[in-house]
Amino acid sequence: MTAAFQKPLNLHSILKSIDFGAWIREREDKLQPPVCIQQIWQDTDFIVSVVGGPNRRHDYHDDPLEELFYQFKGNAYLSIMTPDGPRRVDLDEGAIFLMPPHVRHSPQRPESGSLCLLIERTRPQDLLDAFEWFCPNCHNLLHRVETHVADLATQLPQAFDAFHADATRRTCRRCGTLHPGK
Numbered sequence: 001m002t003a004a005f006q007k008p009l010n011l012h013s014i015l016k017s018i019d020f021g022a023w024i025r026e027r028e029d030k031l032q033p034p035v036c037i038q039q040i041w042q043d044t045d046f047i048v049s050v051v052g053g054p055n056r057r058h059d060y061h062d063d064p065l066e067e068l069f070y071q072f073k074g075n076a077y078l079s080i081m082t083p084d085g086p087r088r089v090d091l092d093e094g095a096i097f098l099m100p101p102h103v104r105h106s107p108q109r110p111e112s113g114s115l116c117l118l119i120e121r122t123r124p125q126d127l128l129d130a131f132e133w134f135c136p137n138c139h140n141l142l143h144r145v146e147t148h149v150a151d152l153a154t155q156l157p158q159a160f161d162a163f164h165a166d167a168t169r170r171t172c173r174r175c176g177t178l179h180p181g182k
Contacts, residue, residue: 047120053109060104062130067099074114079106085139135172143169
């Protein structure tokens with residue numbers, strides 16, 4: 001007998017779909033700045049969230065695992081940091097995109113009311129994500145923060161605020177350009 005069937009399961013609560021439209025309407029205020037993200041299910045193998053716009057991020061996320069984006073309302077794009085500088089991947093309404101692990105990406109959602117379903121895997125305790133900031137002039141890495149991701153809605157603002165508050169971190173050691181921060 002497998003471990004899943006050794007103790008009684010409450011199948012009524014597990015095998016229940018949600019009205020996705022109603023779920024979004026109930027959280028419309030939280031899918032706008034400054035938070036913009038709401039996780040649908042807790043304590044699962046997947047982090048399934050809805051991310052709203054508008055937003056403007058200046059960091060690049062280094063996720064050690066894949067991320068799946070489904071841009072189901074409005075348009076957005078991902079700024080991808082490459083050795084030659086940023087490159088843009090458009091996420092037009094209806095687009096689906098699978099981000100490979102460790103691709104530095106910065107989700108940009110310029111349209112108010114835009115919505116994206118974002119699916120990530122829950123990270124094991126020993127696996128770290130990173131957030132990086134690059135010089136807007138020469139694309140040199142300015143700062144990197146590594147953390148175990150448990151709650152993006154609270155962890156991201158803390159990392160961003162620490163970077164924005166420190167002009168030393170925001171100043172490029174290669175060309176001297178000051179990152180504008182927010």
